[in-house]
Amino acid sequence: MAVSANAFPAPDRVKVRRALLSVSDKTGLAELxxxxxxxxxxxxxxGGTRKALEAEGLAVRDVAELTGFPEIMDGRVKTLHPGVHGGLLGVRADPAHAAAMEAHGIAGIDLLVVTLYPFEATVASGADYASSVENIDIGGPAMIRAAAKNHAYLTVATDPADYAEILAALTEGEGETSLSLRQKLAARAFARTAAYDSAIASWFAGEVGNMAPEKVSFAGTLAETLRYGENPHQSAGFYRHGAARPGVATARQVQGKALSYNNINDTDAAFELVSEFDPARTAAVAIIKHANPCGVAEGVNLADAYRAALACDPVSAFGGIVALNRTLDAEAAREIVEVFTEVIIAPDASAEAIEIVAAKKNLRLLLTGGLPDPRAPGKTVKSVAGGLLVQSRDNGVVDDLELTVVTKRAPTAAEMDDLRFAFRVAKHVKSNAIVYAKDLASVGIGAGQMSRIDSSRIAARKAEDAARAMATERSGAEVAAGLAAGHAIVPLTHGSVVASDAFFPFADGLISAIEAGATAVIQPGGSMRDAEVIAAADAHGVAMVFTGMRHFRH
Incomplete structure (x- = not known):
């Protein structure tokens, strides 16, 4: 029968007389x-912990002295014994528990220090199935849970980061720990075993091919407590989770203010987009605002790509996020710092580029050491009221798709290059998504509208605004006079191609794109009215290809 929590109130102070140490991570062990x-x-x-301590000249009792039983089965069985768990779980104030401990020669344990077998690191290293299973700790989690449950009498540490706090408390408390500290450490301990079990369960589900297991859990490690969430009245934290996918969660922040919730969200969107472009093939830059691209371009170098990306929507780019697929160089850095930018994220940066960015002390510079693989499997999670939506990440890449020409006219080679470019970008635009592109640069982006035709019109209008701003900047009063005389500005979408993240349900969206100047179209296809849409393209001499893959993004 469980002991009533009220029967034996937890003492405030507990003297630490005996400590059991069993660690996989030996960091700080000797000092502790x-x-x-x-x-x-x-x-x-x-075993291994005892040997490490004895090598430091410390007197250590073997756990076998507590259990009266040797380690067996290559150390798989050593602490799973009443001699250990009785010392962890015994309620010291309960006379029956105390009598049982005395009768069976069970010594009380006051401090438990356990770091678990490195299962997560083993899996992340690409280890085989057998090695991964062998690194599933059994005795460690059992001891941690026992000590955490009995925190009224025990202090438990599960991470070398806990050691300094415990030693400081023992020093200040003359060898005693407080209940508040024991409670805090017990909470950390249960979180650690929960995260550990979550990692094992997720890995095992993947190994047996169960993409929708009956029960699922996710765990993360707090990287930073954020000032607030999307809005100042919301609290927020930033957690690292799973294998080390290069990106904002693994990046080294070279300089700048602390990242906000919105910075992190937008920076992730920017870096995932730019990773679609192979740095061995081309330089690429993406400028993001509110998780949507406002300009993306390829170029012979990053500076050229940045200028082309900025030209798409220079107004929206103000206060945006800039992501690059190659090492940030000095020329690109000089261009970027001319516009107010919140974050720059890149695989690396030259020393000169870092010095240039340093002149803008609030500008965050993040270096990731690499690009995430757009084809890599993974999961995305979204909370809904009372539940979670879990799906595999969208790792479809246009270069892997078989594009089908469905119109009388096939795209030219240049149009096909732009179509692939535009579809790469459309994958990362909030639906309904329309992307106009020309010369491997976006020239108009319509995002997140309730109808596809609205996205098309908005993208065209923004392209016209950008063309007007570009012309005015280049020619000043001369252009202003021409506009006053009724001379039209040629929108950037003239002679472009257009990508849609999903099929056109009616021909009107396509007609809108053609009216904006698009000469070729890429879309998934699959509408009941595909024939009507294809006929409209043929009637206007426009080329169209189907991808067979949709890229909704909500």
């Missing part, structure tokens, strides 16, 4: 053990 020994704490340990 030496300090504990100096306080008169008896050290008890298991």
């Amino acid at each position: 053990a030496r300090a504990l020994a100096g306080m008169g704490v008896e050290l008890v340990s298991t």
